[in-house]
Amino acid sequence: MSDSREFDLAATSVRELNQYLHAELPGSDVTRISVQNPNGQHSIGAGLDCPVEVDIHGHAGYFIAGMNKQARVTVHGNVGWSVGENMMSGQVRVNGHASESAGASAHGGLLVIDGDASSRCGISLKGGNVVVAGDVGHFSAFMAQAGTMVVCGNAGANLGDSLYEAVIYVGGSIDSLGADAREEPMEASDVEALRDLLTEAGLEGDAENFRRVGSARSLYHWNAEAHQEY
Amino acid sequence: MNGPSEQVSLPLAGGPEQLEASASFDADVMAYIRRATQCGLYDIRGMGAKRRLPTFDDLVFLTASASRYPLEGYREQCTSRTVLGGRFATKPIELDIPVTIAGMSFGSLSASAKDALGRAASEMGTSTTTGDGGMTPEERQSSKTLVYQCLPSRYGFNPDDLRQADAIEIVIGQGAKPGGGGMLLGQKVSSRVAGMRTLPEGIDQRSACRHPDWTGPDDLAIKIGELREITDWEKPIYVKMGATRVFDDVKLAVKAGADVVVIDGMQGGTAATQQVFIEHTGIPTLAALPQAVEALEEMDMAGEVGLIISGGIRTGADVAKALALGADAVSIGQAALIALGCNNRCHHDGEGWVDVSDDYQQLGTAPGFCHHCQTGRCPVGITTQDERLEQRLLPEKAADWVRNYLQVVNMEVTTLARACGKSDVHHLEREDLAALTVEAAAMARIPLAGTSWIPGCSTSNTDPGS
Numbered sequence: 020m021s022d023s024r025e026f027d028l029a030a031t032s033v034r035e036l037n038q039y040l041h042a043e044l045p046g047s048d049v050t051r052i053s054v055q056n057p058n059g060q061h062s063i064g065a066g067l068d069c070p071v072e073v074d075i076h077g078h079a080g081y082f083i084a085g086m087n088k089q090a091r092v093t094v095h096g097n098v099g100w101s102v103g104e105n106m107m108s109g110q111v112r113v114n115g116h117a118s119e120s121a122g123a124s125a126h127g128g129l130l131v132i133d134g135d136a137s138s139r140c141g142i143s144l145k146g147g148n149v150v151v152a153g154d155v156g157h158f159s160a161f162m163a164q165a166g167t168m169v170v171c172g173n174a175g176a177n178l179g180d181s182l183y184e185a186v187i188y189v190g191g192s193i194d195s196l197g198a199d200a201r202e203e204p205m206e207a208s209d210v211e212a213l214r215d216l217l218t219e220a221g222l223e224g225d226a227e228n229f230r231r232v233g234s235a236r237s238l239y240h241w242n243a244e245a246h247q248e249y
Numbered sequence: 250m251n252g253p254s255e256q257v258s259l260p261l262a263g264g265p266e267q268l269e270a271s272a273s274f275d276a277d278v279m280a281y282i283r284r285a286t287q288c289g290l291y292d293i294r295g296m297g298a299k300r301r302l303p304t305f306d307d308l309v310f311l312t313a314s315a316s317r318y319p320l321e322g323y324r325e326q327c328t329s330r331t332v333l334g335g336r337f338a339t340k341p342i343e344l345d346i347p348v349t350i351a352g353m354s355f356g357s358l359s360a361s362a363k364d365a366l367g368r369a370a371s372e373m374g375t376s377t378t379t380g381d382g383g384m385t386p387e388e389r390q391s392s393k394t395l396v397y398q399c400l401p402s403r404y405g406f407n408p409d410d411l412r413q414a415d416a417i418e419i420v421i422g423q424g425a426k427p428g429g430g431g432m433l434l435g436q437k438v439s440s441r442v443a444g445m446r447t448l449p450e451g452i453d454q455r456s457a458c459r460h461p462d463w464t465g466p467d468d469l470a471i472k473i474g475e476l477r478e479i480t481d482w483e484k485p486i487y488v489k490m491g492a493t494r495v496f497d498d499v500k501l502a503v504k505a506g507a508d509v510v511v512i513d514g515m516q517g518g519t520a521a522t523q524q525v526f527i528e529h530t531g532i533p534t535l536a537a538l539p540q541a542v543e544a545l546e547e548m549d550m551a552g553e554v555g556l557i558i559s560g561g562i563r564t565g566a567d568v569a570k571a572l573a574l575g576a577d578a579v580s581i582g583q584a585a586l587i588a589l590g591c592n593n594r595c596h597h598d599g600e601g602w603v604d605v606s607d608d609y610q611q612l613g614t615a616p617g618f619c620h621h622c623q624t625g626r627c628p629v630g631i632t633t634q635d636e637r638l639e640q641r642l643l644p645e646k647a648a649d650w651v652r653n654y655l656q657v658v659n660m661e662v663t664t665l666a667r668a669c670g671k672s673d674v675h676h677l678e679r680e681d682l683a684a685l686t687v688e689a690a691a692m693a694r695i696p697l698a699g700t701s702w703i704p705g706c707s708t709s710n711t712d713p714g715s
């Protein structure tokens with residue numbers, strides 16, 4: 020039995036590929052999957068749950084590697100909305116650009132975007148890490164609860180709106196901060212954590228020159244004066 | 250009515266009955282304004298709309314007589330078996346009764362309340378639903394058929410629970426607050442609840458009202474595709490919506506690929522929502538259901554796509570009428586809570602009844618009037634995370650109550666179905682109903698009793714203008 024397999028999505032359906040990834044792959048000797056001709060199709064590699072390397076050669080659609088666990092997925096191209104959404108563990112890497120909501124609600128794992136990410140990148144983040152080498156669009160890290168988002172380029176308007184405990188590091192400019200988001204001093208521990216993340220993501224960057232954005236936590240209680248008597 | 254001069258001459262004479270209250274600014278409105286001045290935050294409460302609305306009570310059955318013959322009550326079979334989700338899913342949901350338990354989160358409900366509902370539902374052969382807080386191992390264990398909600402917040406949402414669910418319900422909205430997100434006040438965000446939701450303990454939690462990873466109906470179709478891929482097309486996918494523009498919304502959900510559409514009318518309960526939402530948004534369940542049915546029929550999808558209706562369903566009669574109007578099943582929230590002992594003056598400690606009126610009083614209410622689920626201080630242990638209060642609900646005992654209640658409801662449904670000459674509760678039809686009020690006739694599109702008049706309906710053989 021070989022340790023790698025190739026799927027040509029011009030000839031095989033996404034359904035057949037995913038069925039294989041869910042049912043046959045775990046427990047087999049296959050450790051590498053190569054996917055050709057994704058042609059913008061959606062949900063490729065959604066629901067992976069084993070330590071495998073998946074390479075998708077070309078542009079892919081929405082929800083690539085959605086809810087990923089354990090697998091390391093690389094897209095050699097651009098992706099549509101919500102790549103790596105609700106990821107639990109493992110790593111998803113996009114060599115190109117990502118459309119909206121990249122890494123939405125990710126609970127764990129690492130999402131790396133080598134290009135730019137569009138709006139709402141890292142929305143609702145729940146413990147995962149998102150590293151974007153380029154820029155991110157508006158409302159990124161909206162309501163992000165836990166985890167870290169790194170933007171090496173510039174961030175669009177309303178960054179970190181209604182942020183909870185997630186932390187954002189930005190290397191470039193910030194168009195504006197969202198409600199309850201505030202810039203905070205970079206401590207030594209931030210520099211260290213950021214350096215580790217950049218290394219893990221295989222990216223260069225001068226961690227000392229990043230800015231930290233966190234939550235002012237003023238929305239944690241709706242009406243502080245009322246002592247929760249509502 | 251006194252003239253102006255008399256009023257001037259008798260400023261303080263007579264009892265209150267001679268004082269004229271304002272219809273616009275009555276005592277309730279004044280209390281509302283005063284409360285706002287003191288609190289600076291809108292009123293948040295639990296349960297459903299309290300105002301009077303046209304309901305299933307405004308319909309009656311035209312049971313059999315000379316023109317139709319009935320089935321024998323105890324001798325002839327009448328099945329209530331209900332299958333949901335066969336459109337695309339390879340493993341549809343099969344239930345023994347057409348009454349399901351609606352999604353109520355662990356967090357809003359105590360673990361013992363969830364446990365009791367799961368046990369009762371399993372005994373009766375029906376399903377329960379998770380909620381805005383993820384799936385607990387306890388509820389997976391106690392509930393034989395468990396529907397897993399995919400909500401905008403995605404609290405605790407994960408692929409393992411997705412795969413161990415029996416169906417998936419994508420929540421776009423709910424009847425108590427269509428267009429609004431979930432709320433859980435800090436009092437209920439205990440360490441376990443906070444951990445499951447990845448939030449700091451004790452914060453006032455307001456969850457998102459839009460999904461993080463998709464926006465419009467075209468995206469919804471792709472999202473449904475992703476969930477199907479992850480679960481290998483096995484599990485039925487429900488789409489739940491609050492009842493507003495029901496006709497259009499149902500069509501969009503069907504086009505997006507839903508196996509089952511859940512419509513929650515404006516009476517639908519909640520654990521905590523702004524009062525302004527509860528009383529002033531959405532349309533009554535009675536009006537929503539025919540719109541949903543019409544949408545399915547127009548798309549030739551009735552029977553293919555399942556339809557669950559909820560919002561103020563209480564009795565076997567309600568369920569039977571909902572089925573007759575075209576629903577495949579109903580879902581209940583508040584009624585299930587009341588079966589657990591909600592608004593009861595006493596809780597049962599295993600040996601006897603213990604009066605807890607004082608606890609209601611401390612909440613500023615009384616048994617029978619309580620809607621204080623948002624406080625987390627439920628006197629009967631249902632909507633609380635307080636360890637002491639939670640112990641007031643004994644899961645096994647409460648499960649018996651809920652099971653008995655569901656049994657009564659189902660018996661009433663089959664009783665009515667038999668009397669209409671039906672050997673299957675799903676054979677109940679619109680033709681079996683008459684409306685008691687003009688409003689109900691117009692909303693339900695059922696002829697006003699004693700006439701063939703359906704207001705606003707051009708197909709009626711009576712001229713609506715006459």
Ligand SMILES: Cc1cc2nc3c(=O)[nH]c(=O)nc-3n(C[C@H](O)[C@H](O)[C@H](O)COP(=O)(O)O)c2cc1C
Pocket residue numbers: 296297351352353354357358379380381382398420422423424489513516517518519520559560561562580581582583584586622632
């Ligand atoms: C205590 C409580 C908690 C609820 N939690 C949720 C929830 O987490 N998700 C959801 O979609 N609906 C939730 N609902 C709404 C119910 O699922 C359902 O739509 C509603 O209760 C039906 O109306 P009824 O209560 O009149 O039967 C909740 C309702 C109640 C009473």
Ligand code: SF4
Pocket residue numbers: 295296586590591592593619620621622623626627628629630631632
């Ligand atoms: S008794 Fe408990 S469940 Fe019922 S309305 Fe009051 S707080 Fe809510």
